[in-house]
Amino acid sequence: MEYWTSSPSKTKQAVVTLADGVNQSVEPIEIKDSQCTAAINVDSFLYPTLQVADGYTSYLLHAGYINKLFRFKGEWYSGNEKGFYKLLPSLVWQPIYEYSNSDDNRLWDAAIFFDGSKMYFIDGALQLSQYDGSSLTTITAAPGSSSFLATHSNRFYLANKNDNLLSFSGLRDAGDWTSTDEYVGTGKITVETPDGEKPTGLTAFSNHVILFKKYTMHKLFGEDSTNFNMTQPYGVGCISDRTIVPTRDSLYWLGSDGFYDYMGGAAPTKISDPIKNYISQINLTYAHHCVAGTDGRFIYLSLVTGTATRPNITLKYDIQGGRWWPMSFVATSYYLEGQTLYFGTSEGRIMKMGAVDFNGSAINWFIELKPFSEDDETIRKTINRLFVVADIEPGSTLNVAYAGGTEGDTWNQVYTSSNGTGAIQSIRIPVIVHTPETWYRLKLYGTGKVKIHRIIREVSKRNG
Secondary structure: OOOOOOOOOOEEEEEEOOOOOEOOOOOHHHOOOOOEEEEEOEEEEEOOEEEEOOEEEEEEEOOOOOOEEEEEOOEEEEEOOOEEEEEOOOOOEEEEEEOOOOOOOOOOEEEEOOOOOOEEEEOOOOOOEEEOOOOEEEOOOOOOOOOEEEEEOOEEEEEOOOOOEEEEOEOOEOOOOOOOOOOOOOEEEEOOOOOOOOEEEEEEEOOEEEEEEOOOEEEEEOOOOOOOEEOOOEOOOOOOHHHOEEOOOOEEEEEOOEEEEEOOOOOOEEOOHHHHHHHOOEOHHHHHHOEEEEOOOEEEEEEOEOOOOOOOEEEEEEOOOOEEEEEOOOOOEEEEEOOEEEEEOOOOEEEEEEEOOEOOEOOEEEEEEOOEOOOOOOOEEEEEEEEEEEEEOOOOOEEEEEEEOOOOOOOEEEEEEOOOOOOEEEEEEOOOOOOOOOOEEEEEEEEOOEEEEEEEEEEEEEOO
16 A cells, blocks of 8 residues: 555555464564454455355264264274274164273274275274274284374384384284284384483374374384384474374474474474464363364364363364464364365264354354554554445344454444345445544454455544
8 A cells, every 4th residue: 555645635445355364473563464363263265255164063973072083884983081982873882992981081093904994993001903893803912002003005003102112013914013024024113312202193194104202203214124214303293193184285283382284305394373372372281182184175273272181272274375263163083084074072072064054053253353554653544434345145244343553352343234145245334433543453253154355445544
């Protein structure tokens, strides 16, 4: 925008889109006009249009704190703080393995055999177990107390939280943990660091295995004991293996200082500075309960913050544009089947994403924009006209509020619509400013499905 001229009646227009996400990395006055200081339940799926995020419906009902969710041979499986279960056609959850007590730290990991015939699961205490859909077998030769499981190049890899050993199975044989043939046999690799940290996660990505510790990542290349090569550790670790999410192009995970993106070659990149206030509130004692998942377009990250001991905040990251958006729902596990994302909750529900509301309740949303000065921080402003170009679906609402200054929660509502038409509208907002300021802020909020294409601000300076 051009700077003010000497004319006291001079007005200026600014056209702004709003879909570049929350930015907490710098002071609010320094972020881009298209970014925001706070938001809930909106996203950039239609970028540069801002839209109310998709909702979800209740899909299945189980019990307890669901920390693992997936399908095997067309059947649903879940793990909670008490056991590991299969959903029968009668919609009854049959225990595959169940304890007599509940323990929130009983976190399950699972993998499917290379030909899809069997699956394997562990929980940090249980011996590696094999299940073919009807019969359960304990793999007694496997290392005990394993917490982390990965598959790569037709082998299974195991690690636990108590030692520095990375164990690998025989070639295409998850039951073989003792044979010694250098090409097809088993073995153990010692992975030590000077600080004595133990493993915190294990995965395979971009043709190598990655063993995480709290402050380091260790990359293993090769296919057998004749060519295995463990590289020097890189100084980025992982604090929750449940946040490790592979996509087609990248691997994501939560480290002690932020959320990381790794493309397999160059060093990992921290991508969480725009949500640094959320990251700083993570309860590190219970950080291993943080969890992430993806629907292919967004990464969903559920954090344990403050005094919470289970996930209590969810954010979503737009892979295409690096934009962060807070959500109001909280997930404790994620599973992507095809293009449909499912998530578990701490109350034992399994939800299916893709609805127009939150399981029958209208979606409440808002976005608070940065403080605007219209390129002049010395002159008070009056908004003469404000236009919002938006689609408001029938039954949905859009409200606009104004506040003077750079901070504070005193908002003056200047527009409300009680029912949309479902068509694009250019809505003229009558803004009345009683105490004009050098800086001013806008807040848009409402219920239901809304798309906001842009806002147009017309502002004049005010003497004195």
